[in-house]
Amino acid sequence: MGRWIREHLVLILGLLVLAYTFVPIAVVVLMSFNDPASRNVYRFDAFTLDNWTDPCAAEGMCAALGKSIEIGLLATLGATILGTLAAFALVRYDFLGRSSTNLLIFLPMASPEIVMGSSLLALFVAAGQAGQLGFWTILIAHVMFCLSFVVVTVRSRLAGFDDNLEQAAMDLYATPAQTFWRVTFPLVFPGILGAALLSFSLSFDDFIITNLNAGTTTTFPMYVWGAAQRGVPMQVNVVGTVMLLISMVIVIGGEVNSRRRSAKLA
Amino acid sequence: MTRRTGAVGYLLLLPAALWLIVFFVVPFYSLLATSLFDPAGSDFRGYEMTYAWGNYVDAVKEYWEPMLRALWYGALATLFCLVLGYVLAYTIAFKAGRWKNLLLVLVIAPFFTSFLIRTLSWKLILADDGFVVNTLQTLHLLGEDGRLLATPVAVIAGLTYNFLPFMVLPLFASIDKIDHRLIEASSDLYANPVVGFFKVTWPLSLPGVVSGTLLTFIPAAGDFINAQLLGSPNQRMVGGVIQSLFTDAGDYPAAAALSMIMMVGIVAMVLVYVRRAGTEELL
Numbered sequence: 293m294g295r296w297i298r299e300h301l302v303l304i305l306g307l308l309v310l311a312y313t314f315v316p317i318a319v320v321v322l323m324s325f326n327d328p329a330s331r332n333v334y335r336f337d338a339f340t341l342d343n344w345t346d347p348c349a350a351e352g353m354c355a356a357l358g359k360s361i362e363i364g365l366l367a368t369l370g371a372t373i374l375g376t377l378a379a380f381a382l383v384r385y386d387f388l389g390r391s392s393t394n395l396l397i398f399l400p401m402a403s404p405e406i407v408m409g410s411s412l413l414a415l416f417v418a419a420g421q422a423g424q425l426g427f428w429t430i431l432i433a434h435v436m437f438c439l440s441f442v443v444v445t446v447r448s449r450l451a452g453f454d455d456n457l458e459q460a461a462m463d464l465y466a467t468p469a470q471t472f473w474r475v476t477f478p479l480v481f482p483g484i485l486g487a488a489l490l491s492f493s494l495s496f497d498d499f500i501i502t503n504l505n506a507g508t509t510t511t512f513p514m515y516v517w518g519a520a521q522r523g524v525p526m527q528v529n530v531v532g533t534v535m536l537l538i539s540m541v542i543v544i545g546g547e548v549n550s551r552r553r554s555a556k557l558a
Numbered sequence: 559m560t561r562r563t564g565a566v567g568y569l570l571l572l573p574a575a576l577w578l579i580v581f582f583v584v585p586f587y588s589l590l591a592t593s594l595f596d597p598a599g600s601d602f603r604g605y606e607m608t609y610a611w612g613n614y615v616d617a618v619k620e621y622w623e624p625m626l627r628a629l630w631y632g633a634l635a636t637l638f639c640l641v642l643g644y645v646l647a648y649t650i651a652f653k654a655g656r657w658k659n660l661l662l663v664l665v666i667a668p669f670f671t672s673f674l675i676r677t678l679s680w681k682l683i684l685a686d687d688g689f690v691v692n693t694l695q696t697l698h699l700l701g702e703d704g705r706l707l708a709t710p711v712a713v714i715a716g717l718t719y720n721f722l723p724f725m726v727l728p729l730f731a732s733i734d735k736i737d738h739r740l741i742e743a744s745s746d747l748y749a750n751p752v753v754g755f756f757k758v759t760w761p762l763s764l765p766g767v768v769s770g771t772l773l774t775f776i777p778a779a780g781d782f783i784n785a786q787l788l789g790s791p792n793q794r795m796v797g798g799v800i801q802s803l804f805t806d807a808g809d810y811p812a813a814a815a816l817s818m819i820m821m822v823g824i825v826a827m828v829l830v831y832v833r834r835a836g837t838e839e840l841l
Binding site: 303305312314316317319323334374375380381385393396399400403404406407408414415432439443493496499503516517528529531533535536540547 | 561562563564566567568570571573574575577578579581582583584585586588589591592642643645646648649650652653659660661663664665666667668669670671672673674675676678679680681682683685687719722772773776777779780781782783787797800801804805810813814817820821824828
């Protein structure tokens with residue numbers, strides 16, 4: 293027994309760390325079934341399904357959720373389009389100022405959110421838009437901080453791309469447009485999809501930058517923040533659980549899909 | 559792959575580059591300008607540009623404590639993330655076999671649940687009459703009326719938890735690339751596993767250590783969500799001060815000055831750190 297433990301010590305410790313990352317998640321799932329007896333919402337009192345059957349009973353939560361989804365989808369669309377075009381430019385084309393462009397793309401990922409958020413607010417105020425803070429300023433900010441992540445993700449997919457395939461298509465008399473839509477795009481698509489999913493989750497979860505530039509608009513994280521001062525409604529945990537389930541389905545689905553594909557090739 | 563020349567490349571790049579210049583670079587100029595406005599102005603009356611460098615002196619005088627605290631908490635959380643993250647990344651890279659990808663997915667999955675919800679769930683785990691506090695009290699590691707919430711312990715624990723994936727992913731990328739034969743060679747040459755680790759594995763994983771610590775430290779030092787939800791006003795970090803000066807107090811010049819100090823400080827520290835670690839190719 294002692295020897296077995298010694299031999300597998302690293303594995304055991306590693307799995308313990310992994311388990312630790314799931315402890316708070318287990319709490320979120322558990323609390324989504326909680327029926328709080330008092331104003332102390334940080335304790336499990338009784339089991340109920342009410343939070344799941346009527347998640348919108350928490351006042352204002354579903355409106356904030358809708359706002360977050362709306363902003364998330366639009367920001368994802370914007371950042372994915374702009375970022376994909378830029379990634380193509382960086383991998384496929386030669387141009388002056390390559391290293392400063394790379395720096396411009398790297399910096400937003402390495403800057404503290406509070407600094408990016410406050411400088412953007414300073415810009416909006418200087419431009420006389422202080423009264424217009426809201427949906428559009430949030431959207432501008434979200435496209436800004438998602439953009440770099442899209443460029444980096446799509447670029448790495450493109451960099452591993454075999455351009456013999458494109459040449460083969462051209463040799464077989466495909467027009468440049470046909471080559472792009474039949475060969476290039478399908479091969480790069482998983483990278484673009486991954487970048488879009490990443491953008492959506494970054495946008496959906498952002499609090500620090502959003503809160504500075506939101507005016508009176510309330511997104512889901514802002515709703516949770518506001519509610520936390522007096523104790524969050526249990527329905528918030530339902531949303532947390534659903535987010536976990538959706539992301540699990542997406543990542544595990546992707547994993548199964550790629551395993552099946554490599555099994556076919558083997 | 560041969561790179562094509564011509565205007566198309568510029569056209570493809572232009573929208574993204576413009577967006578970043580207008581909404582990421584130019585704002586720093588606005589922030590600098592705002593930090594030099596007359597502190598007597600207000601959001602309501604408008605501000606006058608008076609090149610008030612004194613704003614910086616005042617900001618440091620008044621808020622040096624939350625500034626140092628942010629650096630200190632950020633550094634401690636980064637250290638804990640490094641220890642936990644290294645164990646996890648090492649396990650996934652070397653011990654997981656065909657479960658490697660699945661484990662990697664499991665590392666990221668919990669972090670798709672909203673940051674704020676995850677942090678609030680620590681509030682329950684560390685609650686005053688909760689399991690953790692009761693156990694520590696039974697073991698006399700914590701006094702009878704001792705608590706974890708509203709202490710630095712809770713804030714640093716929260717930061718460590720929330721930023722762990724930023725450490726694990728770059729560490730994994732580096733450790734996964736290490737050639738196993740090098741480690742076998744060290745044991746053939748009579749190095750025990752511990753010596754082998756410090757002479758072979760650790761040095762080869764340094765690029766991951768450097769980028770992981772940076773990716774963890776920068777957001778952790780700037781965070782205020784953990785300090786606010788799990789701590790008390792005594793654990794306030796500089797990010798929280800900046801945010802409340804902007805949104806509650808409306809004292810834009812002071813907030814902008816603090817924000818500038820924070821950015822310059824972090825950039826300077828990162829440059830020194832990267833140079834000393836000798837991995838400049840990361841940037």
